[in-house]
Amino acid sequence: MNNQDRIAQILKAVSQNPELPGADESLFDGGYLDSFALPEVVAALEKEFGIKIPDSDLNPRKFETINKIEQYVGARQ
Amino acid sequence: MASIAGFGSYLPARVVTNAELAAQLDCKPEWILEVSGIEERRYAASDEDVVAMGVAAARNCLDRAQCPAADIRLLIVSSASSPQRFPGPAAAIAAQLGLGETPAIDIPVASAGSLFGLALASHLAASGGPVLVVATEKMSQAIELLPDQRNTAILFGDGAGACLVREGAGLLRIAGRELGSDGTFASDLRLPLAGPVEMNGRSVIMQATRKIPRAILAVLERSGVPPADVQAFVMHQANQNLMDRVAKGVGAPADRFYSNIRRYGNTSSASMLIAAAEWWTGAALSPGAPVCFAAFGAGFHWGAILAITE
Secondary structure: OOHHHHHHHHHHHHHOOOOOOOOOOOOOOOOOOOHHHHHHHHHHHHHHHOOOOOHHHOOHHHHOOHHHHHHHHHHHO | OEEEEEEEEEOOOEEEEHHHHHHHHOOOHHHHHHHHOOOEEEEOOOOOOHHHHHHHHHHHHHHHHOOOHHHOOEEEEEOOOOOOOOOOOHHHHHHHHOOOOOOEEEOOOHHHHHHHHHHHHHHHHHHHOOEEEEEEEEHHHOOOOOHHHHHHHOOEOEEEEEEEEEEOOOOEEEEEEEEEEOHHHHHHEEOOOOOOOEEOHHHHHHHHHHHHHHHHHHHHHHOOOOHHHOOEEEEOOOOHHHHHHHHHHHOOOHHHEOOOHHHHOEOOOHHHHHHHHHHHHHOOOOOOOEEEEEEEEOOOEEEEEEEEEO
8 A cells, every 4th residue: 555545545535535535625625634633633643653743743734635734744754 | 938928809790691692603602612612701891991900800819818908029911902102001099099109010912821920920029029810801802793703703702810929838838840831833823013903812712721631640740649539620621622632741630720611711911810810719729739730821921830829
């Protein structure tokens, strides 16, 4: 499974919605995730990828789309 | 060691329901409740300012603590919604309470203001005598009831809270403090001089859901108190969903987090002391019970205080 697949699994589990938006579409604007789901996504990313996401990186724009999450995770690995 | 000797509160009479707001904000009342946990909030009258509400809460606190105003040696006032740049409301509140030339200082740090005030008071009461902490907010003046402002406009209400801190025995002995500030995201929650409140909700939630539990766990660990032993958590009433996330982050039952946000909304710095005043009225804890106060707000500023019932 590549990183994007692993991220997709996390997002589906948190949102409990199997219909993911496109990789460059906002996860929030269409209501796929609400604001309170984002901390859960971050915690799951840390666990799945074995990374530590510092408070200073908790900028919602870094987690706006699947592609942005993939870029961020790739840079932290 | 300093103790909290009493709490007080004041809430304006006017109740503003979700139905009333929804009509102005072009949304449904049910949506407001779902995203915030708020059913109604109070709005101050046009001639009711942060000074008047602060004085009312202070008097309520002094009455409940059976403490004459003349005994107060320092007044700390938290308000982020004062209508003028200076002076803040502290001096006027002191004057109306008849505190004479007792020093009165303002700490305009918004939602965490009463927690910071309580922490400061617990340091200063030991050397300087009784400290009265007042948090008073007229947040209805800091919002605009327009559809494009609905995400923030639904949250806020008006009110004031107070607590008295002094050396020696009281209701709750202050046993530990953990405070923090980080200006990295200062622009994500602010009230510009021209208003209204500007909030990046996602950023606030991401930071708060990490920083509040971390502060709580830090102050508990230093005192050797497991989270499960804490009998009550009284925190800034920002959003019910946030309080539920904090409970999960701390690993404590959600029903130990006192909540009155359904009735009063988010009254910024006043909320923690309004909640404390209500909670204490109905609390039936044995001596030695750990209680945790916590708050997070603009700045960002945040923290937690551990207190033990006496």
